[in-house]
Amino acid sequence: MAKSIKKPFPESVWTWILITLLWGTVFFASSSWTLTKAAVMTGQGTFSPDRSVSIAVYALFVPVLLLIALVAMAVKKRLDPGSVKQLSRQKAVKEGSREQLFVSFAGSIATSFLFSVLTACAYAVSSPLTGALISMTPTMVITGALLNIAAGLAASLFVGTIFIIARAAGITVQR
DSSP states (O other): OOOOOOOOOOOOHHHHHHHHHHHHHHHHHHHHHHHHHHHHHHOOSBOOOOHHHHHHHHHHHHHHHHHHHHHHHHHHHHHSGGGHHHHHHHHHHHHTSSOSSSSSHHHHHHHHHHHHHHHHHHHHHHHHHHOOOOBOOHHHHHHHHHHHHHHHHHHHHHHHHHHHHHHHTTOOOOO
8 A cells, every 4th residue: 555645734824924023022032131131232333222112123023024024935935845855854853853852943043033123124124114223233232233143042942842741641742
């Protein structure tokens, strides 16, 4: 009897949007915090937005997140039509030949770094609208982005731990 080929779970536009909003929100918060710490650590720039400014910047940031979700979905469909690469990656993870604890280690590093830079840009661009007194130097932004990598790795570790617990409990989880 031939094995049937497992088809990927269909990814809707809403799935991409919701996941991007979830992680975009997490990284916006962690980036805001790490940028504040970086300003103090480097002694460069002024970055200490209050809660109302952060909320206003986030409200302006949401359309950017929506655009990121749609572009990422289109790029993924173009680079991996039929989700062949995704299925082989999932199979490798299940067989234990790919990451077990961290979920996409390199992806977590890149995403957390880039979202910090994007968050810094969001604050800089929206400061005339919010009235926030923010000044940032490249050194401060890069330091904040490097600090935010820890948040990305922690999130990856957290999700990986959930997958391990789910697998131990016999729950099938799609990555």
